[in-house]
Amino acid sequence: MQxxxxxxxxxxxxxxxxxxRLESFTRAADELALTQGAVSQHVRALxxxxxxxxFTRERSGxxxxxxxxxxxxxxxxxLNVLERAFEAPEARNTARTRARPRESVQLTVSVLPPFAERWLEPRLARFERKHPHIELALRKETTLARLNARDGVDVALRYGPGAWPGLQAERFMEEEIFPVMSPGYGDRVRSRPRRFADLAQCTLLKHRAQPWxxxxxxxxxxxxxxxxxxxxDDARRLLEAAAKGRGIALARASLVERDLSDGRLVRLWKRRVADIYAHFIVWRADSEKREAIDALRRWxxxxxxxxxR
Structure with a gap:
């Protein structure tokens, strides 16, 4: 019996x-040519x-x-596996003639949870399409991986000064910081700050590792x-508190892309301030997975x- x-x-x-991936039922409906109600129904069914x-249902989404x-x-x-299995036969035949099948490689990547969820994961589908033979296993953690046989981590994405003894480090993204708040933060008691000095009268939310x-x-x-x-201690909770109108947060640009585009948060001023830290990809020079690591670096x-752009 089946x-x-x-x-x-x-x-x-x-x-x-x-x-x-889009962190929005509306945008998902647009991409899939469905109604927002249909997307919501699918999610509730799951x-x-x-x-x-x-999903946590908030007033903002x-x-x-x-x-x-x-x-x-x-x-x-x-889904990517299924798409490759059912692509046109002529496309599969062309791919076989162009290159010999490559052996599958798994890269275990240590990454901070907020960066993984808000910047990396929404982009992973593009990496998987470009490098189907490389499987990225994300290890979301706040501790610094040693990148050795004991912890099993092949590569790390770190936010910091860029100097880690015994490891190779390459900067791949600068970071910009700016204040953000909920569109509804200003009310009868608190008005939206117009000048930098007005922040002295506002509730400023703090991240322990990101001073004002x-x-x-x-x-x-x-x-x-x-x-x-x-x-x-967690950037996700910091930004969620700001989105709920509890105060103004100092945000990193990489972590609020979706919140700004969806209107959950607004940026107060356009003044550009580069953070003293940046994002680095970190690996061991003697790693046996250098080819896969190089592919991740380029991507x-x-x-x-x-x-x-």
């Missing part, structure tokens, strides 16, 4: 993956099937949970690090160039 499949309908999986919420991002990545990889003072100095205002305000530079 076993009953436990897989949800393909259209449901595609709608869910697109909604997570949530009911799994017995868990995959639906926000994917960490589990949603993990599941969407697995679905994305599966360097930004104050860069724009030339005489303010010190805010005290008595909410402090966060990261291409993605940054693509973002700048």
């Amino acid at each position: 076993k009953r499949s436990h897989l949800p309908p393909l259209q449901t999986l595609r709608a869910f993956e697109t909604a997570v 949530e009911a099937r799994l017995g868990m919420s995959l 639906a926000v994917p949970t960490r589990k949603a991002h993990e599941l969407a990545l697995q679905i994305r990889q599966g 003072e360097p930004w104050f100095q860069a724009v030339g205002i005489d303010l010190t690090e805010p005290r008595g305000t909410p402090v966060f 990261l530079h291409d993605e940054v160039a693509r973002r700048a």
